[in-house]
Amino acid sequence: NILATYHPPDKDYGHMKVEEPPTPYNRAAISDSEDDVTQDRKGSITSVGELDPDQLAQRLEFSEADIGKDYYQDEDDDDDDEEMKEDLEDGSTEEENSDEETFKSKHTQTLKDIEMFLSELPQKSISEVLHTTSVLESPEKRGQITTDESLNGQNCAPDVLVQACQDKVQYVDFIIEHIKRSCPGFDKYAYQVAACIICQAIHTHVSISDMLQSIRAWPSHLPELPSTRLLETEITLAAGQTLTVCGHKLNQFNMDTLKPDREISPKVLHAYLELLAQKHSSKMFVIPFDVILEWRDGRFSQNIFRKVHFKTFEFLVLPIHCGAEFSEMERKSGDIVSPCWMALVADVRNRTVGMMNPRSEDKYIIAANGYMLQWRRYMQIRSVHTGEMLSSWTTKQIECSKLEKDLNSGTLLLMNVEALVNDVPPVVMTEAHVTNYLLYIAVALRDMDRETTVLCVGGPECQQLAARDADWLQCENCRTWWHQACARHSDRTQPFYCSPCQQRIAIVGGKRVLMECDDAEDEDEEELQTDNDQKETNKQGDEDHKVFQSE
Secondary structure (H helix, E strand, O other): OHHHHHOOOOOOOOOOOOOOOOOHHHHHHHHHOOOOEEEEEOOEEEEEOOOOHHHHHHHHHHHHHHOOHHHHOOOOHHHHHHHHHHHHHHOOOHHHHHHHHHHHHHHHHHHHHHHHHHHHOOHHHHHHHHHHHHOOOOHHHHOOOOHHHHHHOOOOHHHHHHHHOHHHHHHHHHHHHHHHHHOOOOOHHHHHHHHHHHHHHHHHOOOHHHHHHHHOOOOOOOOOOOOOOOHHHHHOOOOOOOEEEOOEEEOHHHHHOOOOOOOOOHHHHHHHHHHHHHHOOOOEEEOOOOHHHHHHOOOOOOOOOOOOOHHHOOEEEEEEEEOOOOOHHHHHHOOOOOOEEEEEEEEOOOOEEEEEOOOOOHHHHHHHHHHHHHHHHHHHHHHHHHOOOOOOOEEOOOOOOOOOOHHHHHHHHHHHHHHHHOOOOHHHOOHHHHHHHHHHHHHHHHHHHHOOOOEOOOOHHHOOEOOOOOOEEEOOOOOOEEEHHHHOOOOOOOOOOOHHHHHHHHHOOOOOOOOOOOOHHHHHHHHHHHHHHHHHHHHHHHHHHHHHHHO
16 A cells, blocks of 8 residues: 555656755855766755765855855845945934934924914014013022022022923024014013013913913912911911811811922812812812722722713813822833822813823823723713713813922912913913912911801802801702702702702703602612623723723
8 A cells, every 4th residue: 555655656756856946055065076976966966975074174164155145145235235334424324314304394394383473473562571571580680599499489480481491492592583683672581581481372372471470479360369378377277176178177187288398188189179169160070089090990880970960060170190099019010100190171061171281201191191081981981871961072282381399290280270260271380389379278278167168159148157057958060058048948858959050950951860760670670780881881991991001
């Protein structure tokens, strides 16, 4: 069987000679030793004579030097070598040259945009900016101060603005030359600060009149600073005393975080945000910062505020302590070593969501993008549960000042949010305002506690301070407090909506979010559906978290 298979009589299996192209080694051996080699077929050596060690050594040496030279050398190798030599002489690569050309083109385009902006800027506006900056004292006149001192001083707002423009020196110099020709006669520092104001206005798309607020010791959109009250006095509590502000109890430890060299406490931060929300009841709704922890575990349907109508507000604000939701090991592996406060702001009317991120590093930008992805998921699930269709959102960049000191991130967040609800661009608030703003927060918290936390807004007949033992109701939507008699709401089993919120809910076409089931069967079906939704949510949350971690 073997012979019949491999060597049948009418076939020559196993005896065929395959014509193969000669290899470099075959060719070299054939050309050098035709006397000793018998060539049965082209390029194939079938038998050799007696092996000479010296001759073999010569052949090996020849092979190492020359074999393969004609086979593996490309025709364009010489040209490539010349190009490589030229690149090495220039000290740059093709990729670096491309990046340099891109940078030059962007730089040229930016200068053209600045020149066009300056040509369209009225002479009166330039003169107004210069007259405002001309009264400022330069650092040389005030005496040299360090960066840390300048960030906490009261008269250093222009210096902070100049420091923020250090990476735009070429553009600032270009603007200085232009305004010098337009309005001569001012000192060097006035031109420098004015150029920085114009440069920041162009970069952040903010009007020059708004940017002028950034060099003031105290911005005009805030109430007058109570300079007669001292920070140390306001943050000092009596033994065992606590402040109750908007449902948050603040002790001495929390109040001590309002010192300039401390990072603000999450309790103080959230209490003041709630205070702002009560002052601007239809403007802003604050989502607790610990919602991020639930999102990380995939529990997007746990805290969806069923009783609140988001459409009745202009902004939804979620403070985020970026990096604090991760363990120390996870932060180090993700390059976010020090947590930083930032705010997610959703514009309900325009259906846009953005981050007020005070850090410019890529790792914080990636984290901010991850939070916005989680927000979309959260709002999609909430829309299903509440029927308030707010599932579609587009991202928007919100310009704000950048940080120099990590400890100031919480205070800068509060300044940015308060500017936003006052219709002022957040970028006008800088770290130069931190010290005064901490006193402003402390005074507001103490005064709110002295006024027994809440003030009935029932109407003109009830504008009086409330007693602590009064019978109170809190609106489920705007969270303002009412006397039960003023609210005229006797059924405690039903959610209470104040009359202004009822009107706004009717305008936006809202409906009761909590629907009571009349029979147990409907309740069981709803619970079963909720459990199924929760499983799907957890699964999707895990996938989103894996994507976020990989990014």
